[in-house]
Amino acid sequence: MMITINEDNLFAVIIKGSLGLLFFLALAGWVLFSPRVGLGALAGGCIAIANFFWIRNVLQRILGQLPANASRYAQLRFIARLSLTALILYFVITSGWFSLAGVIVGLSVIVINIIAISLYSALRAGG
Secondary structure (H helix, E strand, O other): OOOOOOOOOHHHHHHHHHHHHHHHHHHHHHHHOOHHHHHHHHHHHHHHHHHHHHHHHHHHHHHHHOOOOHHHHHHHHHHHHHHHHHHHHHHHHHHOOOOHHHHHHHHOHHHHHHHHHHHHHHHHOOO
């Protein structure tokens, strides 16, 4: 069955694909390498997906509600998201519970999924 990807379901397709890829990478890291690698991939993927949700939420608010000062609103949210992500990554990296390689792989799940969806859409369109 072919999946139809359009503007209405693109976000859901990206999230579902990223969660599936995250599950696969975390399980593969755990089984093939070590529990630290699996946990690292899981932590990195959760951070990436949470960031993706947060960015979408901020963009919807900016475009939908049109705050009086949209640029200031976007800048403050960007700095807050970046700061919180940095603090979480600092904890994850310095805790010793997670493999750095696993974290990096996990942080890439959204990007890998978007590239896969782009290639799928291009090949399906005959490009």
